[in-house]
Amino acid sequence: MGCCEFPDHIMGKQFYSASTADGTLVFDSHTLGNESSSFQLLTKLLDMGFSWTHIAQMMNVKVHVVRVLDYCNDFSKMLSEESHSNLARLHALVDMLKEKLPNQDVAAWLETTLDGYYYSGIDVISKGQTKLLIKYADGEVSSTELLDSCFPNWRDNYDDRIEIFTASDGERAIRLRDDTLED
16 A cells, blocks of 8 residues: 555646545645655655655655655656655645644654554554544544554554653653552
8 A cells, every 4th residue: 555545536646735625635736836846845854854764654665765865856767656646645745734733743743653552643654544644633533543443453562551641840751550550
């Protein structure tokens, strides 16, 4: 499954912008414009704080592909049409999330584990479940509903002895759950 799976009617377009209308993803080609090269799209994602590793994971390519692309400003021949399309879609998805989460650093939001569980938004994107991730960003589904849909066996990998909580200084921290501590 490729990065950012979207409806068939937009598959032929090279550049994407995303918006929601009645729960459906709608794409058009005007926002990024035809002047946006793969290098420009990659540079924008790197400038937003995404690492080579996470970009590669979300595009479903090897890390060295992204690393080489970062060093070469004319790599249009190096990227397959599918990879370029995935990069443009990823950029559009990140733009959409920036609009939906205006007070969040989207790269950090995607890297953070879902309510302290093993998987993150980056894992959800790499599974092609972008529509569900957008619903999660909108608060329409919970993290456990998102995990159940994307990773049916996620509970097998989850250590429920540990919890994330808000400490007295207002920051999030981890600790053993009270019921796991021995008296």
